[in-house]
Amino acid sequence: MDVVFFVLEIVGTVAFALSGALTAMKKQMDLLGTIVLAMTTAVGGGIIRDLLIGRTPPVSLVNPLHPLIAVGVAVIAFLPFVQKWLSRTNNTYDLIFNLADAIGLGVFTVVGVNAGFTALGEPNLFLAILLGVFTGVGGGVLRDVMAQNAPTIFVKHFYATASIIGALACALVHMYWSELAASIIGTVVVIVLRVLAMVFKWNLPKPKYFVER
């Protein structure tokens, strides 16, 4: 079971690091900027989670595994032939970015939910869900703010919603069945919802009367 969590976090770290590296390269940052943004995106959510539950210093500052993975991802993404492949067409770029972002969102939502359950003595459904959402969207918000982009969370359809529904699914399965099943189901729910939202271009209503400003 610990192996599953271990693998899951590595997958999420790789995915978020890739989304950070792609954002940096599109903004014409140099090699080091690309590394820094990949690292910020990959470990940002976890650091926010650790600060919120009072686990200091945060795990990513004590154990170099995840930060080093993020550095590795950034360096590989920067290799000329990888870069060339990633930037072939706008569609390739968007597809890879959105998929990486969805995987990171899914994994870190679940990581946050699990941390929320163990943070207090008794289980608190509300804390678990909100901590899941904060951990899930945290890395991406830091990435977007530092790259001066509009935060994905406000721009992409069904982004926070996917995280909320996944966190709820994860928390309920966690409470009534098993933590292992909860983690896998929660991650899959978020990723599937994000992919469906992209494919079918799900829309939420926009403010009608504020249009003309």
Next chain:
Amino acid sequence: MDVVFFVLEIVGTVAFALSGALTAMKKQMDLLGTIVLAMTTAVGGGIIRDLLIGRTPPVSLVNPLHPLIAVGVAVIAFLPFVQKWLSRTNNTYDLIFNLADAIGLGVFTVVGVNAGFTALGEPNLFLAILLGVFTGVGGGVLRDVMAQNAPTIFVKHFYATASIIGALACALVHMYWSELAASIIGTVVVIVLRVLAMVFKWNLPKPKYFVER
């Protein structure tokens, strides 16, 4: 007395949530973006306060009351007829936004001062005032950075100043008279200063020699 604090925090939460929802709708965010920004603005200051005094997990993540109020405010503000009313004219929008923002600033400044007094064993005037200002302006800064606006704190005249003066008033009354009176006086001072600054367009000097850049 507890009732006064309880009501005060709810008023501040509603006010800051409204300012976040208005900002989101003006930026043409969809329903969920509006909810997220309302929640960020309303609970952001309190989370910053809790992190700074080491109260983890933060109250808003454990007790759903304030986040849910923020969600409610965002949904109501998004209702077509409310939206229509809020966006009638630029003046209506500005008036409501500035008033909501002033109320939130006042309440959360006071909330931060009170937390500052109880954070350490002995009372520390400096901590109380600075924690008041950080808590007061925190939610608005998060709102503005996430919405890619220039932070109100740098744009509006007499914004941080109002919070500082209110925090000082609150802290002094707290030390020499009563916590209850301090909370009410502090809140009122901030709101009155902000309203006066808006009505009379108080200006602080601008840098003269940097103009031409």
Next chain:
Amino acid sequence: MDVVFFVLEIVGTVAFALSGALTAMKKQMDLLGTIVLAMTTAVGGGIIRDLLIGRTPPVSLVNPLHPLIAVGVAVIAFLPFVQKWLSRTNNTYDLIFNLADAIGLGVFTVVGVNAGFTALGEPNLFLAILLGVFTGVGGGVLRDVMAQNAPTIFVKHFYATASIIGALACALVHMYWSELAASIIGTVVVIVLRVLAMVFKWNLPKPKYFVER
């Protein structure tokens, strides 16, 4: 020895406060905006460090020394004749800004490394270095995000790199020789690297295949 640390932190505070004040005046913020940005830049890195190692409330909120120094620096920089001198030419401005920023980066990198060594029972090289970098770049990132500038860390050549190399030097000297020597050597390494990078316009490779987007 304590005197050296004390003086070092004051030098860093003055330098970062100046970089914040210059940024604010260039953005045409008023006197109070200049004070707020100077303070944010000067104490931001230290607050991030304290939150990451769980030292709450952060030192700068309990002890007014550093925040008050930042206020003093901002007020002096705002004086008409100082302002006039600072803004004489673009070159003067850039030179002073970059130097102040380099000194702040150097000092706060070292401050973070030292905090990292004492945060856990046993020394952890990785924690020391990463905490050094976060503390060093933290104030500047907050300054740039709040002023809506592209974070210096992504724009300036050899910025985070200088902090990483300085943190590594500081940590190694700290482990194998003395904390005092480590602090001075670390600070000097960062400043010298930044100055060399500026003078010789060191470049890191940029993404080649993302150019046309």
